[in-house]
Amino acid sequence: MPDTAQLIENDVLARNLEGPIDKVDPSEAALFEHNVHHEVFRRLRREDPVHFLPDSAFGPYWSITKFQDIVTVDSNHKVFSSQPSIVIGDPTDNFQPPMFIAMDQPKHDVQRRAAQPAVAPTQLSELEALIRERVCTILDSLPVGEEFNWVEKVSVELTTQMLATLFDFPFEDRHKLPFWSDVATTSDAVGVVGADMEWRMKHLTECLEYFSRLWVERANQPQKFDFISLLAHSEDTKHMIDEPMELLGNLMLLIVGGNDTTRNSISGGVYFLNKFPGEYEKLKANPELIPNMVSEIIRYQTPLAHMRRIALEDFELGGKTIKKGDKVVMWYASGNRDEEVIENADEFRIDRERARHHVSFGFGIHRCMGNRVAEMQLRILWEEILKRFDHLEVVSEPERVQSNFVTGYVNLPVVLHAKA
Amino acid sequence: MPTITYIDHDGTERPIEAKNGETVMETAIKNSVPGIDADCGGACACATCHVYVDEAFMDKVGQPEDMEQSMLDFAENVQANSRLSCQIQISDDLDGLRVTTPESQH
Numbered sequence: 001m002p003d004t005a006q007l008i009e010n011d012v013l014a015r016n017l018e019g020p021i022d023k024v025d026p027s028e029a030a031l032f033e034h035n036v037h038h039e040v041f042r043r044l045r046r047e048d049p050v051h052f053l054p055d056s057a058f059g060p061y062w063s064i065t066k067f068q069d070i071v072t073v074d075s076n077h078k079v080f081s082s083q084p085s086i087v088i089g090d091p092t093d094n095f096q097p098p099m100f101i102a103m104d105q106p107k108h109d110v111q112r113r114a115a116q117p118a119v120a121p122t123q124l125s126e127l128e129a130l131i132r133e134r135v136c137t138i139l140d141s142l143p144v145g146e147e148f149n150w151v152e153k154v155s156v157e158l159t160t161q162m163l164a165t166l167f168d169f170p171f172e173d174r175h176k177l178p179f180w181s182d183v184a185t186t187s188d189a190v191g192v193v194g195a196d197m198e199w200r201m202k203h204l205t206e207c208l209e210y211f212s213r214l215w216v217e218r219a220n221q222p223q224k225f226d227f228i229s230l231l232a233h234s235e236d237t238k239h240m241i242d243e244p245m246e247l248l249g250n251l252m253l254l255i256v257g258g259n260d261t262t263r264n265s266i267s268g269g270v271y272f273l274n275k276f277p278g279e280y281e282k283l284k285a286n287p288e289l290i291p292n293m294v295s296e297i298i299r300y301q302t303p304l305a306h307m308r309r310i311a312l313e314d315f316e317l318g319g320k321t322i323k324k325g326d327k328v329v330m331w332y333a334s335g336n337r338d339e340e341v342i343e344n345a346d347e348f349r350i351d352r353e354r355a356r357h358h359v360s361f362g363f364g365i366h367r368c369m370g371n372r373v374a375e376m377q378l379r380i381l382w383e384e385i386l387k388r389f390d391h392l393e394v395v396s397e398p399e400r401v402q403s404n405f406v407t408g409y410v411n412l413p414v415v416l417h418a419k420a
Numbered sequence: 421m422p423t424i425t426y427i428d429h430d431g432t433e434r435p436i437e438a439k440n441g442e443t444v445m446e447t448a449i450k451n452s453v454p455g456i457d458a459d460c461g462g463a464c465a466c467a468t469c470h471v472y473v474d475e476a477f478m479d480k481v482g483q484p485e486d487m488e489q490s491m492l493d494f495a496e497n498v499q500a501n502s503r504l505s506c507q508i509q510i511s512d513d514l515d516g517l518r519v520t521t522p523e524s525q526h
Contacts, residue, residue: 071460071463071465074465075460075463075464075465075487077490105490109490109493112494113493113494116494120496120526121496121523121524121525121526122496122497122523122524125524354461356457356458356459356468357459357460357461358459361459361466363460363463363465363466364465364490364491365490365491365493365494367465367466367467367494369494369526371526372524372526
């Protein structure tokens with residue numbers, strides 16, 4: 001007998017694949033939870049690439065599904081506003097703290113510029129040895145020959161340690177970071193069914209209190225290169241401590257941005273190499289493919305499925321007129337599978353030409369600023385995995401996150417096989 | 421055909437015979453010149469084809485437009501002669517142009 005999840009999946013999927021095109025709604029989180037969203041996006045790219053849905057759980061919205069159209073919208077920040085939010089829905093409790101990813105110029109620019117040095121390439125090269133040491137410690141502590149959850153023991157642990165470093169967060173308390181990240185993304189604004197918004201608010205308030213203490217401490221010390229110290233010392237942002245909601249919003253942005261995304265690419269890479277065993281062989285034969293594979297993992301996973309904008313004026317796109325005030329959702333998850341730009345886009349190919357040409361980081365002024373941190377973590381991790389293990393075997397299908405925003409894994413059961 | 425010389429962070433020079441009408445970024449990618457990532461493919465939508473233009477060519481190359489300036493604002497180690505190479509179109513006027521790539525693209 002099929003389980004409930006299967007029934008839901010089939011119903012949602014059938015409606016979106018076989019129902020009338022004008023009713024197609026790719027925002028249903030169940031599609032992502034069951035990893036069938038790609039089929040819906042394939043239909044949209046083919047039949048209605050700039051797609052308007054007049055009625056959905058998130059109100060009327062446009063879906064932008066082709067690579068080039070996404071670049072057009074993403075790089076046109078004067079027409080497509082990021083305010084007040086970059087996810088498809090608005091939370092039912094209206095609790096929407098401002099953060100720079102969800103701001104337009106000029107405020108966006110000054111806040112981003114204040115935070116960015118923490119993740120600039122030259123700063124990162126200082127961190128490489130430390131990250132490698134941590135990756136080694138994590139990998140050396142893993143059980144060989146017995147099943148465990150890769151997400152918990154590796155993906156979450158590694159990204160948490162990295163994030164703690166970027167915030168210079170008390171290391172013993174570091175597990176608060178992924179907890180707050182999950183709290184921040186567990187919202188009805190991204191399709192999570194039954195999200196407890198009161199509980200969410202309570203824990204986000206705790207997060208704010210914790211970081212406010214750190215802020216005061218850092219403000220009274222000489223400037224360093226962690227996010228909090230940079231923000232507390234920059235002329236443009238040093239008064240953020242007096243705007244608690246703005247501080248909280250930016251904390252949520254930096255925590256989620258540095259956590260969920262890389263976490264799920266770390267898990268995704270393991271899963272894809274198991275789905276495409278020929279690629280795993282290629283990798284073992286030629287570890288120099290790692291940097292290219294890292295970009296391919298980030299494309300294939302697309303850890304953030306969408307970003308939303310609001311049109312500030314009428315705009316023609318793909319023969320349709322997006323009206324001033326309309327909500328526009330760029331589906332990165334779709335753009336990254338657009339066959340017109342990416343050859344055999346549904347295949348995971350670690351030696352793909354121009355693998356960096358993907359939309360996972362977004363484009364334009366809101367482009368991911370942590371992209372180099374993400375790439376570095378993945379690169380070091382795979383360098384060290386190949387040195388240690390003959391095979392990293394996925395032993396059953398993963399359990400995935402229910403969200404139309406974070407595309408990720410809750411549980412990825414694996415068994416490690418030692419080198420002969 | 422104009423010659424464009426790419427100089428990497430370590431000082432290695434790579435003179436390339438370029439085609440008029442193509443951009444400094446495209447020419448680099450086609451000739452596998454290292455140091456330029458060009459993630460967005462030439463849409464002026466990232467800043468990963470950042471170069472420093474030789475002072476002697478600054479007038480001929482011209483100033484960045486709004487969008488390019490917005491993207492340059494978030495690149496690392498930006499100088500007065502910083503440009504995105506996808507926005508510099510090659511013509512006979514630029515024969516002999518020298519551009520230096522930064523240590524890393526962000």
